[in-house]
Amino acid sequence: MSKSQKSLIALLGVLLLFFGFVIMRIGVAKPASTVKVAKIPAGEYDPAVWGQLYPLQYESYKKNADMSPSPTGYGGSVKVQKSEMMPELTTNFKGMPFSIDYTEDRGHVFAMEDIRETKRIGPKSPGACITCKTPYVEKFYKESGWGFAKIPFNELATQVPSHGSISCANCHNPENMDLRVINPAFTEAMQQRGIDVSKASREDMRSYVCAQCHSEYYFAPGSMKVVFPWEKGLKPGDMYAYYADKPNGFVQDWQQPDSKAAMLKTQHPDYETFATGTHGKAGVACADCHMPYVRKDGQKYSSHWMTSPLKDLDAACGSCHTQGTAWLADRIKTTQDYTFEVLHTAGQNVARAHEAIKKASEAPNADQAELAKARELVRKAGWYWDFVAAENSMGFHNPDQSLNTAAQANELARQAIESANRAAGINLL
Numbered sequence: 039m040s041k042s043q044k045s046l047i048a049l050l051g052v053l054l055l056f057f058g059f060v061i062m063r064i065g066v067a068k069p070a071s072t073v074k075v076a077k078i079p080a081g082e083y084d085p086a087v088w089g090q091l092y093p094l095q096y097e098s099y100k101k102n103a104d105m106s107p108s109p110t111g112y113g114g115s116v117k118v119q120k121s122e123m124m125p126e127l128t129t130n131f132k133g134m135p136f137s138i139d140y141t142e143d144r145g146h147v148f149a150m151e152d153i154r155e156t157k158r159i160g161p162k163s164p165g166a167c168i169t170c171k172t173p174y175v176e177k178f179y180k181e182s183g184w185g186f187a188k189i190p191f192n193e194l195a196t197q198v199p200s201h202g203s204i205s206c207a208n209c210h211n212p213e214n215m216d217l218r219v220i221n222p223a224f225t226e227a228m229q230q231r232g233i234d235v236s237k238a239s240r241e242d243m244r245s246y247v248c249a250q251c252h253s254e255y256y257f258a259p260g261s262m263k264v265v266f267p268w269e270k271g272l273k274p275g276d277m278y279a280y281y282a283d284k285p286n287g288f289v290q291d292w293q294q295p296d297s298k299a300a301m302l303k304t305q306h307p308d309y310e311t312f313a314t315g316t317h318g319k320a321g322v323a324c325a326d327c328h329m330p331y332v333r334k335d336g337q338k339y340s341s342h343w344m345t346s347p348l349k350d351l352d353a354a355c356g357s358c359h360t361q362g363t364a365w366l367a368d369r370i371k372t373t374q375d376y377t378f379e380v381l382h383t384a385g386q387n388v389a390r391a392h393e394a395i396k397k398a399s400e401a402p403n404a405d406q407a408e409l410a411k412a413r414e415l416v417r418k419a420g421w422y423w424d425f426v427a428a429e430n431s432m433g434f435h436n437p438d439q440s441l442n443t444a445a446q447a448n449e450l451a452r453q454a455i456e457s458a459n460r461a462a463g464i465n466l467l
């Protein structure tokens with residue numbers, strides 16, 4: 039071997055050691071090195087017990103108690119009434135509890151406290167409401183199938199101890215820490231779409247664990263079973279068409295007392311909005327942005343502080359985007375401002391449509407067939423508007439669809455007002 043060959047080999051050796059070290063440091067290998075597979079007994083719902091084995095994840099989970107606004111001015115983790123920013127909510131939800139109390143969402147650790155305190159819950163509220171608030175839903179479902187959904191909420195809630203808010207057991211199998219879904223409504227809805235959740239890839243599970251709660255649903259009349267309206271698809275129009283068939287005898291969430299229209303309340307369609315958007319279609323998962331890999335004492339783990347990615351854009355977006363945090367923050371803020379502008383106008387016009395229909399219905403000889411049309415139009419306008427208003431990212435999860443949906447709501451509200459005018463015999467245009 040010549041001298042130059044020897045020094046080449048020595049150089050290669052040094053390079054190998056160096057890059058080996060770098061690769062170890064940046065931790066290319068997934069999953070993170072902290073995973074110990076130790077058994078936690080089935081039915082253990084106290085995150086502090088899980089935390090003894092997985093302290094890094096538990097410490098970051100506890101940050102879900104942090105309450106701070108989002109720098110964009112939308113969302114955030116402070117419990118404020120949504121009607122402060124959108125006063126039109128009061129008219130658009132008139133006749134049902136969301137008009138009285140509808141606060142901004144905050145961290146998972148507060149889910150049980152917030153539902154116990156909200157004025158939306160009363161003695162008649164069904165146990166079904168507990169489905170997305172606690173891992174104890176696994177126990178309730180094991181004991182009585184969907185039967186728990188009809189038990190009064192207040193009665194079930196007394197069986198949930200103070201540690202019982204959303205935690206580890208909602209998303210992890212205690213035996214091997216695999217990701218899992220425990221809300222049967224999600225598994226059933228996916229089955230209907232031909233997807234077997236028990237065979238889902240790890241990548242898909244990184245969104246499914248969130249989708250089991252962050253999705254639109256309704257309670258089937260009678261049984262109060264939670265159902266996800268996904269049979270025809272995940273877009274706003276697909277779900278509206280699904281509800282038109284009166285599934286399980288479900289006709290409406292409530293009647294708006296001014297217009298007397300049979301209204302639907304959209305419930306946080308975060309998963310549906312994300313799934314049909316740029317990131318969802320590109321295979322990015324909820325956990326990529328909301329549970330990025332972080333590092334402590336050289337150990338790499340998934341942040342369990344599920345909050346606004348704006349609190350750490352480097353971690354949340356930096357693994358895929360190299361544009362820098364200023365660019366990313368600006369993209370988010372711009373999308374949200376544009377969405378809010380159209381959404382707010384649409385919401386105000388939905389409120390005006392309810393009023394116009396009320397006035398038209400009081401007119402002598404009002405055309406009843408035309409009034410029925412106006413009511414159908416305001417039902418649809420309300421659904422499209424709320425699809426964006428109830429979604430939690432103010433458009434970011436799917437910017438083009440959100441703008442389109444808000445614009446359609448606006449146009450439908452205009453048609454409802456026109457139709458109300460026709461019903462009252464006022465045809466100026």
Ligand code: HEC
Nearest residue numbers: 070085088089092095096099205206209244247325339340
């Ligand atoms: C809302 C769902 C959810 C909850 C609640 C949750 N996790 Fe996780 N957890 C995840 C996801 C998603 C991953 C990433 C898994 C992957 O990529 O394979 C993960 C990963 C992990 C890992 C693997 C190592 C890592 O950091 O990626 C451990 C250990 C873990 N979680 C522990 C816990 C503990 C302990 C709790 C309760 C204090 C908890 N998790 C609560 C969803 C959740």
Ligand code: HEC
Nearest residue numbers: 114115143144145148149152170247248251324328344345
């Ligand atoms: C068991 C149901 C459930 C699961 C599973 C779940 N969430 Fe939530 N999530 C909720 C509820 C309920 C709230 C609102 C809690 C409150 O306001 O009291 C919430 C709130 C949030 C918030 C708002 C936090 C803030 O600081 O404002 C984010 C972000 C979030 N969830 C993301 C996720 C992600 C990402 C996943 C999956 C990794 C997930 N959630 C899984 C039910 C769930």
Ligand code: HEC
Nearest residue numbers: 108112113114248252308309312317323324327346430431
């Ligand atoms: C590409 C990154 C990305 C993905 C993927 C993503 N989100 Fe988000 N999410 C965001 C951003 C950015 C916001 C806006 C945060 C803000 O306004 O402060 C947001 C907001 C939210 C909020 C409201 C947070 C708050 O402060 O009130 C919730 C809840 C949420 N996302 C849940 C989900 C769920 C569930 C999924 C998957 C179905 C998901 N997100 C997928 C980036 C993402």
Ligand code: HEC
Nearest residue numbers: 316317320322326327347354355357358359366369370437
């Ligand atoms: C796991 C990878 C991944 C993560 C994490 C991620 N993105 Fe993306 N992002 C993509 C891909 C893939 C696209 C599609 C276009 C492309 O190929 O560049 C995209 C597109 C975008 C676009 C342009 C399209 C649109 O929808 O407006 C913006 C803006 C964007 N991302 C912002 C963000 C922000 C902000 C975050 C963090 C909160 C984030 N992304 C996190 C992969 C990612």
